[in-house]
Amino acid sequence: MLTDELEKKGMLEDLIREKLKPIVKQIDLDGFYPKEYLISLGKAGLLQSDQLNDKEMIFHRLRLVEETAKVCMTTGFTLWCHLAALTYLQKSGDQFLKETLLRSLETGQLLGGTGLSNPMKYYAGLEPLHLKAVRAKGGYVVSGQLPAVSNLGDDHWFGMIASVSEQQRIMAIIPCDHKGLTLKEKKCYIGLNGSATYTCVFHDVFVSNQWVIAENADQFVEMIRPLFVLYQIPLGFGGIEVSIQSIKKIRNKQSGSNQYLNIQPEQLEYEFKQLRERYDRIIQFKQLAECWHDILKLRLDTAYLTLKAAHASMLHYGSAAYLQKSDPSRRLREAYFFINLTPTVKHLEKSLSHSK
Template sequence: MAIKELKEIKVLEDLIANLLKPYVRKIDCEAYYPRDFLMELGKSGLLRSQGLDEKEFRFREVRVVEEIAKVCMTTAFNLWCHLASLTYLRKSGNPFLKNELLPSLENGKLLGGTGLSNPMKYYAGIESLHLKAKRTAGGYIVSGQLPSVSNLGHDHWFGIIASVNEQERIMAYVPCHAKGLKLKEKLEYLGVNGSATYACSFHDVFIPDDWIIAQQADEFVKKIRPAFVLYQIPLGLGVIEASIQSIEKVCNKQGGCNHFLDIQPDELLSNVNPLKEKVYHLSEFSDPGKHWKELLQVRLDVVYLTLKAVQTGMLHHGGAGYLQKSDPSRRLRESYFLANLTPTVKHLEKMIQSFVF
């Protein structure tokens, strides 16, 4: 391991210890948004791509998500939203977005969200596009509603895709303070309420050309979807690893009766280690999109294993895990969120079995 990598790991460990671990229960139980931690990640240099090969920063970011998810998947999910946002701008040919906004998103001055849950379902033939756009002088006018967009705040930006007509769709990057855009916070979820998730209503929002990520969204989505899915996989890996560690800590309690349970840590380890190797391998390809079906399968396999791991954790912890504020119950709720994160389990099953997106 290189010295640079050792330094980065120490920086990440310190950030997690000082700015995340003390707030995990508050994030889970009080819908606290870990803004300071996310901003410090950028300030630390862990999200910068300048001077790095795409394979290098992609692998590093996958590992960062995984390490954070071991402690708090809500925060790791927020980071995934931000990384998806970075991907949109890194792949865009728009000079304003790449030269003016991208550096601020990578160095901790700005945070970003995704806004592509509905479009990803649209491209899989599951939903129609919720946003409509009309061309006007210097840009577009956008109207419609997105039911859930995460990692948002007054000074945040997020990606959208809107239909201009039956043949044309645009992708844009929009600030939350844009005139005509209204945000309503959503806090009624089973878990992951600290994710700063909002319903977004667009009422004739003007999108100048400087905010256009791609004029041909259909083609652009093919460039960003591998990273969009890849960065989700370590969310599950982190939760699985945390579940295994928690199970190992209680293996000898109550006279060692946990040894009689059907699933033991060794089985979960033997399942997760090959998946980890596949994820790391996929992240180091110059174009993970060439391995699209394999990527989808790993994403699905990790979700199913996450569900298995947290269920096992609940059984091993018994009554202690059944407490609302316990770590096993938090991971249980996090895992069900992951199963419903776009692309959801049924979305993934459809894509793999029919191999469409």
């Protein structure tokens, strides 16, 4: 197993160096979507789960996200979207979806998005569900609009939850090129424009029974949401670690004047170490649902430290960081995205206050 892990680590490092590092500025400044990098992970076997137990799979995927996010959080985020889609299918219990769609997503033949930003806010009492479903022969007819779904394209699938009645909500996964579904790309953000984010409008979209992941979405979401949030945390970890490294790199510039700033890398390292220790303890639990409060708290604390570290990097770099093409300014924009990624910090603060 150790040999396999070292081999996978080497493959990941090679793919990041060859497929991702050369296009980071293009992703950030031009909104370039890193599709080929995501596909390459699948082709290399780095998204397969059939040879791993649950704990090994979690550790492996966390490392994929963190190592990718160290170089580019936009790409790390699109990878997280894809892993979320994989999680939906792995937890569905539907053999048809597992034997067909899941295999294609794991091998990079197809890519996946989440589509659960609105539902997660619905379950937290922040907003109503935007999609409505009506039972029809062989499936459901869905109407409504999702404001922003990421990691989408012609050969992509994404998850969705729609309300059938006050008592029932369904979860399904559908292809982006499906009849009645209109996608409008969104590139108006201060960062993360390479995330292939679209507004998705459903005009009486027929969703076959074969694509229904769960007839009881409420129950299914409770099962998947720990991993949904857990896989996000390495996005912040990657950003924190690379910000600390960047601060250390320039600590002696301008006659060592950075030593007088009130945020130093040693302080950030200490706080980061505590977050990682909490993360490792959570992963040891067999039933992640029992750690839901701890996962939310860790996600919140990670968001705040990601922003703190990125802000400190801007201060330490000074005027050099103010250039649009600078790595510190990109990481600051990425950090602001991370605190607004569902569950957002205000979403987390509300959920934690209600679960005390």
